[in-house]
Amino acid sequence: MNNNENISISKLLAVLDIQDDDSFIITDVELIDENKYIHIQKKLEPVYCPRCGSRMHSKGFYTRKLNHPVLQDSTKFYMIVKQRKWHCDECNLYMNDSFPFLDRYAHSTTITPLLILNEFKHLDQSTAAIAERFNISDTLAHILFERYVDLPRLPLPEYMSIDEVYLNISNSQKYAFVIMDFSNGEIVDIVHNRWSSTLEDYFLHIPLEERLKVKAVICDAYQTYLTMPEKYFPNSCTVLDSFHAVKTIISYLNGYINKVMKKYQDRDKKALEEKNHDTNRDNKTIKKSKEVILLQNYRWVMLKNRDEINYSYNRHYHKMLGMNVDTYTIEKLFLQLDPNFEGLRDLKEEYIQFNHTEYDNEFDVLLDLNALIDKYDKSDQSIFRDFAGFLRRNLRPIVNSFTRIKVYRKSARTEKEYYARLSNGPMESFNRKPKDLKRDSRGFSDFNYTRNRILWATRKNPSIKGVPKSMDQILSKKGKKRGSYKKKNQK
DSSP states (O other): OOHHHHHHHHHHHHHTTOOOOSOEEEEEEEEETTEEEEEEEEOOOOOBOTTTOOBOEEEEEEEEEEEOTTSOSSSEEEEEEEEEEEEOTTTOOEEEOOOTTOOTTOSBOTHHHHHHHHHTTOTTSOHHHHHHHTTSOHHHHHHHHHHHOOOOOOOOOSEEEEEEEEOOSSTTSSEEEEEEETTTOOEEEEESOOOHHHHHHHHHTSOHHHHTTOOEEEEOSOHHHHTHHHHHOTTOEEEEOHHHHHHHHHHHHHHHHHHHHHHHHHHHHHHHHHHHHHHTOOOOOOOOOHHHHHHHHOTHHHHSOGGGOOOOOOOEEETTTTEEEOHHHHHHHHHTTOTTHHHHHHHHHHHHHHHTOOOSSHHHHHHHHHHHHHHHHTOSOHHHHHHHHHHHHTHHHHHHTTOEEEEEEEOSSOEEEEEEEOOSHHHHHHTHHHHHHHHHHTSOSOHHHHHHHHHHHHSSSOOOOSSOOOHHHHHTOOOOOOOOOOOOOOO
């Protein structure tokens, strides 16, 4: 073989992601229909017995057909590997040529698992789609992932965000419990449910020395979460995510709007009944009034932050309302539907303004929050008196949420450090990813697979197992036990 041929083979092996150690020969390259084949074998060189050191003798070839999906196009790519069989006459040892890209009994080259595992990092791809791309069964793709990926829990962070995500795998695995490092956005772990007993067992198995390092637990108003610091993290405080405080107000306001809407719907229903009585008819369809249309479609007037509303004087004809409107017209019409609407909105906006204020110290936060609570307590609106009770019960966690710490965020485009207020904002962003996986996978059936799939896709530098799980370990998982079977009598 001349130099040019050596260069060609070297380049071809590089394209195939196979390290060239100058021991291979490529005997043929074929394109048959939509399939590509490359024939490869080792150079014929003396081989000595690893057991006794005697020179071994060739006993022909053993040919293997392997998937090698490096070239991802419309064709399927295979390697036809000819392994020479060797025999030692002295100690009767038999062996085959070894290749660094080939494992014993494998149906694909060793590069294949790495390529497939890389595809599993994309949560918008189902296992079936990945398997089809690499010309393997979805069962095999699933098994391959389980063999190589089993990610451990990361150390507990100083600032810990917690929340749940809806998986609905089983009755005991509906809401998975998620732990995130607020400082860098890394997912520490995912637990199969958020039950108090489950979390108690989980955290108490973590050494106290590690739990003492936690400084803050950021959560929503779920009571189990709020009491975690005193139970498991003695040196930490509870932080109530500001989003959930605002969410509480929005929930109260939505309830009030629904009551007002029902009043108008009842009015419309009564008017229809009176009309049917007068005309001796039985019309059951109630045409939506302007009031109901506004309350159903434009409650953002009340619920949205005023500084986020895109006000415009551009008028257009509203077919359902039967009039020309702009943003200001809609707002005016909506607020006129109930005498309390404008006052309720103003009270809501006061908390929004408080929540968006940057404070220099905790004392000022506490001062302004207590002033708001006093004002809401004296309000003639019951929903804000209720909200005052919510704020009072969660006073300290809300004050803690104004703490700012240095965070590190890494994305596909940027890496930066900055100061950020403690919140579950990064967690809310993460919670969309399991939903994407669930949608594209058409549901979940196995928690461990789901957990590892999510962690594999979201962690910055995940690592595969150095020694993959054996097939026995994978196949030993038992499914749901079948019930008894009774054969019907044949007559």
